[in-house]
Amino acid sequence: MIALLYVGLGLVGFILFELIFSAGSNDAHLFVSREAILVVGVGLLSTSLINFPFSQLNKLGGWMKVLFRSRRGTFIGDVVLLLTYSKRMTRDGRGAIEADVEGIQDVFLQTALRLVVNRVDPAEIRVLLKEMIDRSQARHEQAILFFESMAKFSPGLALIGTLAGLVKLLANVSDPKSLGPNMALALVCTFYGVTFSNLVFLPLSGRLKSSSHEEAVHKEQLVEAIVSMASNELPIVVEEKLYMLLTAKDRATVKRKLAIRS
Numbered sequence: 001m002i003a004l005l006y007v008g009l010g011l012v013g014f015i016l017f018e019l020i021f022s023a024g025s026n027d028a029h030l031f032v033s034r035e036a037i038l039v040v041g042v043g044l045l046s047t048s049l050i051n052f053p054f055s056q057l058n059k060l061g062g063w064m065k066v067l068f069r070s071r072r073g074t075f076i077g078d079v080v081l082l083l084t085y086s087k088r089m090t091r092d093g094r095g096a097i098e099a100d101v102e103g104i105q106d107v108f109l110q111t112a113l114r115l116v117v118n119r120v121d122p123a124e125i126r127v128l129l130k131e132m133i134d135r136s137q138a139r140h141e142q143a144i145l146f147f148e149s150m151a152k153f154s155p156g157l158a159l160i161g162t163l164a165g166l167v168k169l170l171a172n173v174s175d176p177k178s179l180g181p182n183m184a185l186a187l188v189c190t191f192y193g194v195t196f197s198n199l200v201f202l203p204l205s206g207r208l209k210s211s212s213h214e215e216a217v218h219k220e221q222l223v224e225a226i227v228s229m230a231s232n233e234l235p236i237v238v239e240e241k242l243y244m245l246l247t248a249k250d251r252a253t254v255k256r257k258l259a260i261r262s
Helices: 002-021 027-031 034-050 060-067 071-092 094-101 108-115 124-170 176-230 235-243 248-261
Strands: none
Touching: 027 071, 034 124, 034 176, 060 124, 071 094, 071 176, 071 235, 071 248, 094 108, 108 124, 108 176, 124 176, 124 235, 176 235
C-alpha cells in the first residue's frame, strides 16, 4: 500500500531527527559540514552525470512518480474495465467497444483492446503484449540500476571525505585544536554516505523492484483475460482469470463497482 511508503519515510525522518537532536539542539550543527556536503552531495551529482546519459537522468521525475503510485487501485480499475467490455462484446459484438477504447488513457490496455476489436489472432496478441511487458520491465531496470549505483557510490564518496579528514588530522597531530574538527569531518562524511546509501537509495531501489514485479504480474494476468476475450470465450471465463490475483476484499470491490456501472 502507498500508505506504507509514507510511514517508512516518516520513520526515516524520525530516526535522523533523534540521531541529530538527541544530544541537544545546540549540537545539531555538528552534523552540518560544508566539506562533507561537497564530497558526498556534489560527488553523487557528478558520478550520476558521468555514469548515466542525460536521456536516462531526464526520466528521474517519472521514476519517482512510480514510487508514489498505488498499483492495487489501478489493477482493480483495469479488471472492472475488462469485465465490462467482455460482457458488452458478448452481447453487442466487438464493434460496441471500439469508440470507448480510443478514450482509454493506459497505453497497454488501449493497445490490447484495439487488437481485440480488429480481430487480430489471439496468439499474436499474446506475443505482442508480452513484448510490451518486457520493454516496460527493461525501462524499469534503468531506474533500479540508477538507485543501486547511487547506493554503491555513496559509501565510496564518504570514504574519500573520511580519508581527507584523517589526512588533515595526522598532518596536524601536533595541534590539539585541529584534532576535533578534522575527526568530525571524517565521521560526518561517513554518516552522510551510509545514510544516503541505506536509508534513501537502497530502499528506493527495492521499492522500484517490487513495484515493477507487481506491475508485470498484473499485466500478465490481464493478457490472459484479453486473449480470452479475443478468443470469444464467455465472460465468466474472463472473470475467473482476472479474479485469480484478487483477494476476497478486492473481489468484493470489483463486484460493487460493476454493480454501479450496470
